[in-house]
Amino acid sequence: MAGSTPASLTAEAPGAAAAATGARSASKAPSTPGREAWRRFRRHRLAMASSVVLAIIVLAVVLGPLLWRVPINEIDFASKLEGPSWTHPFGTDDLGQDILARLLYGGRISLAVGFCAMLVAAVVGVMVGAIAGMSRGSVDAGLMWLADLFLALPQLPLLLLIIYLFRDSLTKILGPEGGIFIMVVAVIGGLRWMQVARLVRAQILSIREKEFIEAARALGASRLRQVVRHILPNALGPVIVAGTIDVAAAIIAESTLSFLGLGFPPDIPTWGRVLFDAKDTIDVAPHWVLFSGGAIFLAVLTINFIGDGLRDALDPRRVL
């Protein structure tokens, strides 16, 4: 998933070195489905470029705050709303705080929210989809009815409602940062599992009828084993793609919440929050809006392209 993308990128360095000899050895190397997919992914230029850009963003937010040691909350009214300069590469905000430092720090939270919400959505979705797909009849119908119900709910008002209801109590238990993080992840993830569930169910319905499942059953694989070891690995391609795109959607959702002032508190500068703070001074300090909006834009765009590349690479018709 998104986690494997940076990993593949680091693996690219020795791969590039071997590329000279690769032409000959590539035909000899055992073509595992994973390697085949990687080969197809590499041919998708936008996805490859996006992987590089996203890797840079991820590295920047992970390592950036260690290298760019400007405090995120140092108030300096003498230099407020300054444009980009050497001391403040992305300029400063209305309190004179360094925007680069804030974006680097906030990016950790924004990306983490996106990733965790995707994980929640994927895990819930795979479980619901697998149960529905394997148990025909009323359980299946009930679960799909539930998914339809969730799909029919207007998401944004619901998000707002849940956050109004539970923000204070969760903040009390887990502290402002942890409490809100968990709530936002749970809410975004909890409202995005339906597509994954439907996808997994559809995949299972088709794969469970394949001969190799019957062969596995005939050779003594229990029902659980059939699902976990034989069906799900074959169903995973589309789920990975959907998951990637869910990361982007979750980042947007978190930004929306923060932009509406309902996500993280102002002292935690997630990208959406920074954008929210910047909107009042868009005429005098456009750099503030541009850099925070640009960060969201770039992250979401690259993730979507990677999802696109993965879809081509993991196309089940080519795997099967």
Added chain:
Amino acid sequence: MADTLLDIRDLKTWFKTDDGMVRAVDGIDLRIDRGETVGVVGESGCGKTVTARSVLKLIDMPPGRFESGQILWQGRDLIPLAADEMDKIRAREIAIIFQEPMTSLNPVYTVGHQIAEVVRQHEKLGHKQAREAAIEMLRLVNIPNPAKRVDDYPHQFSGGMRQRVMIAMAMSCKPKLLIADEPTTALDVTIQAQILELMQEMKERVGMSIMLITHAMGVVAETCQRVVVMYAGKVVEEAPVEALFGNPRHPYTQGLIRSIPRVDRSAEQKHRLEAIPGTVPSLLQPPPGCRFAARCKYVMDVCTKAMPPLKEAAPGHFVRCVL
């Protein structure tokens, strides 16, 4: 008396459909002794495959159900057995290979992994030992360079090779009975011969029995000791292979044998290959009498009135016909 492994008694496997009950297997008796190869023949849709799947309880329930009967495996009835008990019988006691080698292997795992998985499900083995066992099985089924091929994926094998892998998987726990459900239908003739030879070889090595389901009479003549002819969910004739080919009693069996292409007859005779006219009757409402009556050359009044019983025409030679 030889030691009986599998004894199917009056098995009825019916399927519930919107149109009514389909009596796919309608009261068959079948016995397989240790070390024996039994052929089950008949044309498409006469219940061969359903019989095979019933033995391993691979029938989807619903729509299928066992209406009556017993499947005695070494004296123990499999029908009431719970799913996890059945999982222990599968592969270790009775294994099956299917018709379609191209799609019977999971495309996302190496063949070695798949064989090792079967072994590990039934025996307590470490990863390394299971891998060794997989290599050994691939060697047994004559796959060249098994130590290297064990890490290949199914799509890197040809159809015949995949069927070998399937046999390796099925044989990996040394079952006492191998059910081969048309194992060579999807393969070309030379590969067919190789696969049949391989099964014969494996049988002698491990001392197992084979239930060979096929509609190719030539294959039966080549490999089986005893033959059961099925028609429309019923056993119509059962005999040792020589008796069946030498003196077929049931008109259906006679028709089947006449429809084998003969290479020994000269082409100049321009002999048209004989076929049995008509098709298998609907199993929704089978005719009350002999099910073959509508297609039989020798049909008489009694045939359409009551089902003739299975009677012993000669020692070991049973036939369900009034003639």
